[in-house]
Amino acid sequence: MKHLLKMLDLSKEEIVDILNLADQLKYEQKHGIKHHHLAGKTLGMIFQKASTRTRVSFEVGMFQLGGHALFLSSNDLQIGRGEPVQDTARVLSRYLDAIMIRTFEQKEVEDLAEYGNIPIINGLTDFSHPCQVLADLMTIREYKGRLEGLKMCYIGDGNNMANSLIVGCLKMGMTVSFACPEQYRPSQEVLDFASEFDCFTLTTDVMEASEKADVLITDVWASMGQEGEALQRRKAFEGYQINEKVLSVAKSDAMVQHCLPAHREEEISGETFEAHADEIFDEAENRLHAQKAVMVKLMSK
Numbered sequence: 001m002k003h004l005l006k007m008l009d010l011s012k013e014e015i016v017d018i019l020n021l022a023d024q025l026k027y028e029q030k031h032g033i034k035h036h037h038l039a040g041k042t043l044g045m046i047f048q049k050a051s052t053r054t055r056v057s058f059e060v061g062m063f064q065l066g067g068h069a070l071f072l073s074s075n076d077l078q079i080g081r082g083e084p085v086q087d088t089a090r091v092l093s094r095y096l097d098a099i100m101i102r103t104f105e106q107k108e109v110e111d112l113a114e115y116g117n118i119p120i121i122n123g124l125t126d127f128s129h130p131c132q133v134l135a136d137l138m139t140i141r142e143y144k145g146r147l148e149g150l151k152m153c154y155i156g157d158g159n160n161m162a163n164s165l166i167v168g169c170l171k172m173g174m175t176v177s178f179a180c181p182e183q184y185r186p187s188q189e190v191l192d193f194a195s196e197f198d199c200f201t202l203t204t205d206v207m208e209a210s211e212k213a214d215v216l217i218t219d220v221w222a223s224m225g226q227e228g229e230a231l232q233r234r235k236a237f238e239g240y241q242i243n244e245k246v247l248s249v250a251k252s253d254a255m256v257q258h259c260l261p262a263h264r265e266e267e268i269s270g271e272t273f274e275a276h277a278d279e280i281f282d283e284a285e286n287r288l289h290a291q292k293a294v295m296v297k298l299m300s301k
């Protein structure tokens with residue numbers, strides 16, 4: 001593994017390796033065992049979109065690994081004034097040991113990887129959010145003791161989270177049911193991948209999708225960059241909500257995950273959010289541990 005660009009690039013073995021290392025690093029951190037695997041290394045973090053969790057967890061993670069993280073807002077970089085990503089990649093490769101980037105187009109992340117010669121980590125694009133899904137898989141495994149054979153039901157927009165969850169869960173041997181309005185399906189590339197699996201279903205019926213689910217996951221109806229469509233989306237997604245009614249047909253011990261930020265009473269009811277807050281904030285915490293594992297895998301050579 002040279003980069004973390006999207007879940008489609010990872011094998012099951014690579015995912016398992018990351019999750020195992022993440023569990024170990026979490027244990028070590030909780031027990032005060034130092035793990036300065038990245039002493040003297042620097043991670044550059046380019047942000048073209050807002051972030052709370054990604055920014056803080058990467059920066060703290062790098063510090064805990066003995067390294068340093070540099071916050072690079074695109075407003076302050078020449079990239080924001082049109083310097084090509086191909087040139088930025090070649091320049092930053094001379095200074096940094098890895099780059100984490102949050103941006104719009106997946107192609108920009110792929111270009112950084114192609115033109116630079118250091119590991120690139122996708123910190124969210126319109127197409128994918130692999131760091132979040134690794135943290136989700138870690139959390140589900142922590143709660144359920146396994147991933148294989150579990151049913152993950154996603155309700156909502158076929159966005160970056162959806163694309164990455166479908167691929168990550170199917171690769172880990174989970175059953176995936178996906179409920180969304182017709183016009184908000186996941187990307188065709190992901191649906192083509194999923195069509196090879198008998199255990200994948202796509203429906204517009206929220207109750208059907210939720211039946212006997214072990215894990216229910218949702219995300220905002222309007223992602224970053226889609227603020228102008230918020231009203232239209234609010235109408236289109238009416239009913240595509242995780243709430244007590246939906247949970248009543250899932251397994252009695254079903255867990256709920258949400259990558260956050262959450263919009264209560266839109267994609268998730270306030271009641272359900274609070275009832276599952278421990279699982280959701282463990283998921284947020286696990287961003288730190290999962291990303292530390294990714295950085296160690298990519299940067300410690």
Ligand code: CP
Pocket residue numbers: 050051052053054055124132259260261
């Ligand atoms: N879930 C997530 O990526 O959160 P941020 O947008 O706050 O980084």
Ligand code: NVA
Pocket residue numbers: 124159160161219220222223224259260261
């Ligand atoms: N789908 C959301 C995820 C935020 C972490 C977005 O892209 O805004």
